[in-house]
Amino acid sequence: MKAAAFDYARAGDLAEAVRLLGEGEGSAKLIAGGQSLGPMLNLRLVRVGLLVDIRRLEALRTVEEGEGTLRYGALITHSEFEDGRVPDAGNGLLRQVGGGIAYRAVRNRGTLGGSLAHADPAADWISAFTALDATLQIEGPAGRRSLPLAGGLLGAFTLDLGETEILTAVEVPRLGAGARWGWHKINRKTGEFADAIGVALLDEERGFCRVVCGAVEGPPVVLAAVAEALRAEGRQAGRALVPAAVAEALPALDPVGRHLHVVAVQRAIDQVFGR
Amino acid sequence: MSEKPEPSGTGIGVRVRRKEDRRHLQGRGRFVADLAMPGLLEVAFLRSPVAHARLTGWRKAPGAEARCFFLEDLEGLQPIVARSSLKGYKVSEWPALARDKLRYVGECVAACVAPTRAEAEDLAEACGLDYEELPAVIDPLAARRAGSPLVHESWGDNLFLETFVDGDIDAIARTAAVKVEREYATARQCMHPMEGKGLLAWWDDRADQLVVHTSTQVPHVIRTGLAECLGLEQRRVRIAPPDVGGGFGYKCILQPEELVVAWLAMTYRRPFRWVEDRREHLVAGANAREHHYKVTAYADARGRLLALDAEVTVNVGAYSVYPFTACLEAAQAGGNLPGPYDFRNYRCRTYSVASNKPPFTPYRGVARPGVCFAIELTIDAIARAVGREPAEVRAENLVPGSAMPYDNVTNKHYDSGDYPESLRRAMARIDLPAVRTRQAQGEPDGRLIGVGFSTFTEQSAHGTKVFASWGIPMVPGYEQATVRLTPEGGVEVRAGIHTIGQGLETTLAQVASEILTIPVERIGVVLGDTAETPYSTGAYASRGAVMAGGAVSRSATALAGQIKAIAAHLLQCEPAEVSFEGGRIRGGNASLDFADVGRAWYLNPEQLPDGVDARGLEATEGFKPKVDSGAFTYATHAAVVAVDPETGKVEILDYVVIEDCGTMINPMIVEGQAFGGSAQGIGTALFEESPYDAAGQPLHSTLADYLLPGPSELPSFRIEHMETPSPYTAHGIKGVGEGGAIAPPGAIVNAINDAVKGLGVEMTEIPVSPRRLLGKILAARSGTPSGLEAAE
């Protein structure tokens, strides 16, 4: 199939992008890497009046190091994480995650901002950045605002983002040098979306522990009780709570789906403690 | 298997690099989508959104009515009808565009034309349909039951055909030590040639001909079928297929889109094109593979198979394809289920069932991936029942080499080879004892190791009698080729079969080179174009190398005689004294270039006496094997897998192929066929399926839902050849195009079952997706069919 006709404009700067979106009166849409939007346009699942291309916005391609934080421009590509061309706030987690998304050709184009804005529940970045406790920087006609990712994901494919707003950057606290992580993606073949994702982070220095169960129906689920048990009582205690925590958080899952999510989370925990 | 001297030159047996690869690797191939023509209009189809409905009305795109076509607009166009001479066969009429009923999601209902595909799709969207939905027929077993909704009401049931092979089972059933009963199911699949279907048709006023550049495996058959549907004389239709990017059977059939595009070009005398996209292929293209088996096997206490009682149901979809009919698949299933095994009591009933799914067409291996899966799992089940090593039980059941040629229980004539030897070599190559040791030790990561084997025969190039017995409208006879020496001593080979990626441009040149000793670089091969080549039923059934190869061999041999007659004059010797060597012609003490002969005949006939052979330097001969019931290629595949019992994921750790396709024209191409086929077989075993919901909606509309194995899912195949020439074919060649795809489901699922046998799990349905496998493991753990306890 071929996309239905649309207009195209390349924004020269952020202000122009915001203005173009506004002029589109609800029918304008941003395109970044085009790796989700492109197929949807071609399948005519999405129609747009005007495509606003932000690929050339250099301001969205920077990485800023702050006090214990890192701020990634929304246009950083998956492959830039994979290749270590940007500093890794997750002590190697982001490199691992970026390299496991899709295929190289998709990673060369697909962007962090596009992935988070698209908010596909099965995508990798929303789970990884939920675990890292990310905050999104957003620019719109009314100015700037920030939005915690965990609260900003309203449902499948729904980020709390207005039609004329642009996700410009993603800010995360840096993990301490001794922090450890586990990432387990279960998918049917290399390059496919996940059937289940488990993420576990333990930063004893900062007293931060988070466990995430991803690739579920809606936004990734933070398993707080599991994290608390892990931090306070250690690996076995945390691990043992996973089945009940997953069952409670995701009651609609069938037995196979539930089992996969439990295994993904448990394997992520095992990785934290060095299997 | 005899020791042969190392072949030289570019003849048979040499690993010549494929001639066609240069243009493909440089992106210079020309496929339907690459063609350009002034005034070309692109066609998009409005397709049925529902599986089963009565079509009550339609509306054309407002303002663009003249560019939208429904069936009533296609004056004179006949539906696709494939008749069968089999008794009881019910004929379906497949209209180019739906008439009064919609019978599957994706069925063509209207065609819209515009300068670009996107605009044509806009028009298709702007057309409207009115319909009343009917309950859909999806599951083939349910479709067989009385009271099922009917796909074709006038039939009274949903059966295209029911067949029955009767054999004496009952006496053995009463006394056999072991009885194994199983049901097997194989998923519906799409074939996914890298290039989808497509065609460009235009009217050539000078030749007063409709010219059709269609992506097909069977150009001459398409000409016959298309001309009949269009009501044109066949001489006024030329099929000139461009490069074809894979076929696998999908491009063996006449498609409704082909009829519509051809009708438009014929009627409006301007070029039209349709290029299938991946979504159309997934949803609307002809499907394959959906079988269901009920098998009861009887064996003695050692696991010797004594009798087999089977019921095979094939879900053949809404309409019969042309030319293969809706019944070739089931006919092959019933005939091939006994496999390479030596037993004499067989009973089998087959059902070809209509449903509200796209039509069904044979896919690489035809029914054999299904039957091989069924019989190979049954052999392993017998082995487990008698508590023996499955490979050994298999070896004892195979037709022994000493029995060749062997007529099996369904009268298949196994011409040559040593089936148990292929299995023994596979056992050695995979190192069965080492795998068993590793399996017993257990893996550090908790995965379970298993090993499985699968031995099969591939009836290749089966000919006239076999196809006639299937009753289909197209029965292959003699295959012909033309071989011509050009004035400068080059060669042109022309054959009506088409090249679809299988390397025929190279292998046919090698056969000519073998006889004429002229190197393949100087041999051009023209294939497929009906204006330039002799009639051929085309590329299917692993027949290209045997049939077209045989025809080239015969024609080149005839041409060699003609060349020798002329050369004898020039060399002043007897024709019998003339021989070819290394691209030169020798006779007496002198030698000539082929160019000397070419020049003498074409340009300087004054050098030749009157009365020299008037046929000149061109020969067209036909070929058919001495016994044309098929040259049986065979192979054993062996797989070692690791199963993750917590995720259901299967990794193939090792994969061995021991194959015997008779004389190999080009071992490199044979290996390519084995690897590519095996990759598709791995898809069948582990990944590929086209699921439908109860309303008949396909749940697979992109390659994100329909998984094909990629490089990272495929093992490094290890292959070993045996080479038993067929006693019946030219040069002892057997076909090899399909075999790779046949064995993997059997070998892999046997390996999986070997891995998980300690868990009380046995898989009988493919693909073995992680979800299916894990579901069974969890059910076995919790002791319930579907429930489970939370994981630890």
Ligand SMILES: Cc1cc2nc3c(=O)[nH]c(=O)nc-3n(C[C@H](O)[C@H](O)[C@H](O)COP(=O)(O)OP(=O)(O)OC[C@H]3O[C@@H](n4cnc5c(N)ncnc54)[C@H](O)[C@@H]3O)c2cc1C
């Ligand atoms: C074959 C294939 C396999 C894939 N496999 C995976 C996988 O395994 N895991 C995975 O996580 N992903 C996978 N993806 C998706 C891929 O990661 C996409 O790149 C990503 O989801 C979207 O990023 P993009 O830059 O391409 O966004 P686009 O496609 O350009 O845009 C996506 C959406 O986000 C909006 N958008 C883009 N940028 C912004 C912004 N800065 N602010 C606000 N809105 C914005 C667009 O308007 C659009 O709605 C796969 C994609 C393909 C094609």
